[in-house]
Amino acid sequence: MPEHIHAIMRRQWGLTTLEQAVGAGLSRDQVQRLVTSGAWVRVRRGVYRSAAVVPTWQSDLLALVLDTGGVASHRSAARAWELDGSYPCRPEITLPHPAHNKRVGSEIHASTQFDLVRLTRRQGIPVTSVDRTLLDVAAVVAPHKLTQMIDDALRRNLITFDALTACLVSHSIQGRNGAGPMREELDRRLSEEDVPLSAWSRAVAGLLTGHGLPDPRFEHRIETDSGFVAQVDLAYPDLRIAVELDSVTFHLRRERFTPDAGRRNRITNAGWHLLTVTWDMYAHQPGRLVADVVAARHLRL
DSSP states (O other): OOHHHHHHHHHTTTEEEHHHHHHTTOOHHHHHHHHHHTSEEEEETTEEEETTSOOOHHHHHHHHHHHHSOEEOHHHHHHHTTOTTOOOOOOEEEESSOOSSOOTTOEEEEOTTGGGOOEEEETTEEEEOHHHHHHHHTTTSOHHHHHHHHHHHHHTTSOOHHHHHHHHHHHOOTTOTTHHHHHHHHHHHSOTTSOOHHHHHHHHHHHHHHTTOOOOEEEEEEEETTEEEEEEEEEEGGGTEEEEEEOHHHHTSHHHHHHHHHHHHHHHHTTOEEEEEEHHHHHHOHHHHHHHHHHHHHHHO
16 A cells, blocks of 8 residues: 555544545555455545544544535534533534535534634644634533633633634624624623723724724824824724723723813814723624714714
8 A cells, every 4th residue: 555545544543535545546446445355444425544543533523524625613623622611522513515415423514604714723633713613612512611611722822802802703793603602701701891902992993894994093192283182092093083992880980080081071172073982882782883983984074
């Protein structure tokens, strides 16, 4: 048998596809003879495993990926990433199109957002990135399991709140599985007093540009002939529109409200249209947030 086949099988949990075998120099008749003799075992359509290799969950998962051209996702991807709370499950993958033929003993998802998948490899298996994996599992596991997995990913520096929020924003379409539970999880973790502004600024900017608005400026300094006025989180300087990320809870504290009110007045008096965005608006009313910015732009054009 050509050495190329052994090399392929070594890096693929003892597996090869018919196409790979033929490309390495075997004929289809030779492949069939290997199966007939018991040297190879047909595990999926056009996918074979060396009989000398003991099957594992990794080989079962990879065989399904090789059979369909999909990517390991959901609970299988969480297991490949070795996230706390992951557990043995049927091979689970995502395809960019509906699966016309079901595969025995597997879970297959069809995604209209397959183009957003950032493919990577774990344990030699094509899998979804950690952020997409967590968004996917949010639709199929209990809330405490999702919390456990996110905690582990954060602890191991596999993910950041910034990346999780950006992933949620980029995938947030009506009816998107997992978006609701993930939004609730982030909402619980990022209380209004503790929202990391750098991550939140980028997430809000992503929401706006995702709806066709121009890129806003970050941390823009407002200045007049009299000097510096204020630095705002997001801005459209050409239209003098400022977007401030605010916390209702924070500003209900009287001792912090008065200086903030004066700052807002100075921004307004400098000729700027000031919009305020709360975490609740971003997490639960993103459509209203975008509509407010669109309306402000219309007023200033």
